Amino acid sequence: MNKQIIVLLAVVSFLGCREETQTQIMETATVKTLAPVSPEMMETGIIYEANIRQYSPEGTFKAFTKDIPQLKTLGVNTIWLMPVFPISETKRKATGGADSKFASEFPEAEQSKYLGSYYAVSDFTKINPEFGTIEDFRTLVKTAHENNIYVILDWVPNHTGWDHIWLKEHPEYYTQNEKGEVIHPKDTDWSDVADLNYENQNMRNAMIDAMSYWITKENVDGFRCDVASSVPTDFWEQAIPKLRAQKDIFMLAEAWEPELLKDGLFDMGYAWDRHHIMNAIAKGEQEATAWHAVIAQDSARYEANDILMNFVTNHDENSWNGTIKERMGKASEVMTALSYMTPGMPLIYSGQEYDLDHRLLFFEKDSFPHTKGNMWKILEKLGQLKVENEALNGGKNAAAYKNLSDSKDVIAFSRTKGNNKVVFLANVTDAPLKTNTPATGKYTDYFSGEPIELKGVALALKPWEYKILVSN
Numbered sequence: 116m117n118k119q120i121i122v123l124l125a126v127v128s129f130l131g132c133r134e135e136t137q138t139q140i141m142e143t144a145t146v147k148t149l150a151p152v153s154p155e156m157m158e159t160g161i162i163y164e165a166n167i168r169q170y171s172p173e174g175t176f177k178a179f180t181k182d183i184p185q186l187k188t189l190g191v192n193t194i195w196l197m198p199v200f201p202i203s204e205t206k207r208k209a210t211g212g213a214d215s216k217f218a219s220e221f222p223e224a225e226q227s228k229y230l231g232s233y234y235a236v237s238d239f240t241k242i243n244p245e246f247g248t249i250e251d252f253r254t255l256v257k258t259a260h261e262n263n264i265y266v267i268l269d270w271v272p273n274h275t276g277w278d279h280i281w282l283k284e285h286p287e288y289y290t291q292n293e294k295g296e297v298i299h300p301k302d303t304d305w306s307d308v309a310d311l312n313y314e315n316q317n318m319r320n321a322m323i324d325a326m327s328y329w330i331t332k333e334n335v336d337g338f339r340c341d342v343a344s345s346v347p348t349d350f351w352e353q354a355i356p357k358l359r360a361q362k363d364i365f366m367l368a369e370a371w372e373p374e375l376l377k378d379g380l381f382d383m384g385y386a387w388d389r390h391h392i393m394n395a396i397a398k399g400e401q402e403a404t405a406w407h408a409v410i411a412q413d414s415a416r417y418e419a420n421d422i423l424m425n426f427v428t429n430h431d432e433n434s435w436n437g438t439i440k441e442r443m444g445k446a447s448e449v450m451t452a453l454s455y456m457t458p459g460m461p462l463i464y465s466g467q468e469y470d471l472d473h474r475l476l477f478f479e480k481d482s483f484p485h486t487k488g489n490m491w492k493i494l495e496k497l498g499q500l501k502v503e504n505e506a507l508n509g510g511k512n513a514a515a516y517k518n519l520s521d522s523k524d525v526i527a528f529s530r531t532k533g534n535n536k537v538v539f540l541a542n543v544t545d546a547p548l549k550t551n552t553p554a555t556g557k558y559t560d561y562f563s564g565e566p567i568e569l570k571g572v573a574l575a576l577k578p579w580e581y582k583i584l585v586s587n
Contacts, residue, residue, distance in 0.1 A: 149260040151363035152336055156192060156265070157382065157422060157460065157510030159502045162367075163191045166430055166465040167199065167246050168230065169475045172482045176251040182485075183258050189468060189491075190498025193265045193365065195339045197430060198233040199252065201243050203276025207231035208307040208478050211435070215304055229478055233269070234341060235276035235307045239325035249333075256334055265336035267365055268329055272322060272346050274300055274308035281321070282309060288318035300345075313347050323354045330362050337365035343381065344370035351380050367424065376421045386423035386459055388412065393427060393453065396543050397446035402523035403543050410457075410516065410528075420511035425454035426462035433464060434477040441474075448493060449541050449581045455497040456530065456539040456583065458513045468494050500561060504585065506535035525550045525576075536586035537561075538569070542576035549573035558584035 150156070163186055171178035186194070209218040209229035218229035230245065242249050259266045275281060281288045282297065289297040290310040300310045311318060329335045343351070356379065358364055368381040371388065375381045392409045395401035413423065426432075427450050428439050439447045454461045466475070466483040470490045475481045501507045507530055508514045514532035519540075526541045527550065538554050554569050561583040569584070576582070 149263060149265070152265060152365045153363065154511045157365070158505070158508040158512060159190075160192055160460040160510065161190045161498055161501060162193045162195055162424065162460055162462050163189075164195045164197065164429055164462060164464045166197050166475065168197075168233070169481045169483070170465050171485075174245060174480060174482070176247040176255045180251075180255045180258050183255070183264065184262055187262045187264065188498075189463065189494050190502045191264060191463065192502075193267060193336075194259055195267050195367065196255075196269060198236060198269045198271060199243055199246060200233075200236040200271075201238050201241050202231040202233065203235045203237040203278035203307070204231075205277035206307045207235070211304075211477060213304050215306065217307070228480070230480060231276075231478060232307055234271050234274075234305075236271050237276045237278040238280070239275075239322075240328050253333065260334075265365060267337040267339055267367065268335050269341060270326065270338040271341045272311070272350075273342055274305065274310050276307065277309055279309070281318070285318070285321075288312060288315055288321070313350055319350055319353065322350075323357055326354065326358055327361060330358060330364060336362075337367070337382075339367040339369065340381075341369050343368035343375060344372050348374055348380075351375065352378075355380050371423075373417055373421065376417065383422040383424050383460060386413075386425050386457075389423070389457065390426055390432075393446075393450045394442050397443035397450060399545075403526045404521070404523050406526050406543075407518055407521070410518070419513075422510055422513075423459040424462055425457050425459045426464070427451050427454055428464045428467055429462060430464065430475075430477075433466075433471070434475055438472050438474060439467070440472050445545070445579045446543065448489075449543065449579050451490075451493065452497060452581055452583065453526065453539070453541065455501050456507065456528075456537070457509075458516050458530075459509045461497075461501065463494060496562065500537070500583070500585070504535055504537060505532045506530045506537040506586075508532055519552045519554055520550065522550065524548055527552050529554055538584040538586075539581065540574065540576065540584070541581035542579060545578045547575065547577050549575050554584075557587045559587060561585050 165179055167176060167179055168174045207218045207229060208215060208231050209221060210216045218226045242252050256266050286297060288311060290312045292298050297309045299306050299308055313319065355366060366381045367383045368375045370384050376384055388409050392401060392405050396405060436442060443450050468491050469483060469485050470488045471483050473483060506514045514530045517529045519529055520527035524542065524544045526543055528539055530537045540552060542548055551571065551573050552569060557568050560567050567584060
């Protein structure tokens with residue numbers, strides 16, 4: 116080959132490599148690094164519960180991942196993934212309740228449609244193949260992080276499915292009856308799972324190791340721990356410090372017990388009592404005074420820096436107790452707004468943003484249409500206020516909460532932090548009314564954008580109408 120041609124090819128190759136290298140450097144420089152979990156991110160936190168199986172017709176990680184950037188527009192900063200692990204075939208559930216049946220009890224041609232409970236885990240360190248591959252999971256986490264959203268896994272510490280390798284290799288890890296038989300959790304109908312024995316230290320260590328895998332190897336940001344109060348508190352005292360030593364993480368307990376939020380254990384618990392009162396007020400079974408009482412109760416039993424998750428629905432409520440519309444009817448929107456205005460962190464459950472009005476099947480494949488309607492707009496506005504106005508801070512340094520009414524018909528309170536103040540007023544009855552509030556000053560009606568001055572004049576509210584007033 117001509118020497119000049121060889122030299123020319125070498126120069127072109129060098130320039131091409133240099134350009135490619137510069138491009139890689141630029142791309143690396145533009146990649147955003149997600150800040151570690153911190154108290155600051157909890158102040159404006161909005162959590163999204165992702166039911167991968169039912170989120171889309173495909174029921175895959177890929178189908179959910181493509182929508183993650185949209186969740187950012189709702190103010191979501193944390194995604195809670197329902198269990199992503201393989202589900203046991205043995206004793207796979209087909210129906211729930213006291214008279215529940217296993218898939219094996221149905222004709223063979225029907226059995227494949229019964230997918231079982233997400234909470235009957237057969238392997239704590241593997242991915243459910245129904246959802247995709249481990250690479251698909253990693254892409255989901257990476258996409259979330261690129262959108263400044265944390266990812267926590269739904270962890271199932273109380274039991275395993277009947278196919279779990281521990282049952283074969285370490286039966287001592289499980290609770291056994293007087294005959295030496297492994298049993299399902301006592302006083303439950305959870306016959307598709309085997310109860311774990313927390314008196315066994317080796318089992319505890321294996322559980323911690325499995326949790327550590329997801330933090331250190333798969334870059335997840337924490338856990339939502341299923342029925343956390345059914346596990347001895349001293350296990351969490353043993354496990355959580357070890358997990359936190361490896362990475363800054365966010366820990367959510369499906370529990371209300373105050374002791375689980377003490378001494379650096381869980382960051383957040385469930386506001387179960389608030390949720391039940393919301394349902395009761397919506398049904399006309401309780402009055403607004405019940406809301407005032409539950410807030411007073413929470414103030415008395417929790418420490419100032421404890422965080423609770425406020426919710427109007429979740430996977431259990433939707434599948435077993437009814438949709439938001441079924442349980443709350445005309446009060447659905449005001450209760451959703453209340454979950455954002457109250458100290459703590461609001462939850463959005465898969466489909467809620469799309470006006471979900473369907474009980475999603477629990478043991479079979481299901482899905483919902485992704486049509487953006489009224490609720491998307493409402494959640495977008497509420498999310499914007501939650502994220503941008505420190506008067507709605509709900510973390511360890513939450514904005515102050517002050518009750519503004521003792522009425523049996525009206526929920527009214529203010530939230531204040533720094534120079535920011537938000538007033539919430541809600542008629543929680545089926546009748547129109549006028550209400551006074553001791554709050555004074557100039558405000559903006561958040562949804563209408565209209566100015567409003569509070570000076571002791573009664574405000575008219577339609578049935579189930581609410582107002583969010585932002586101080587000027």
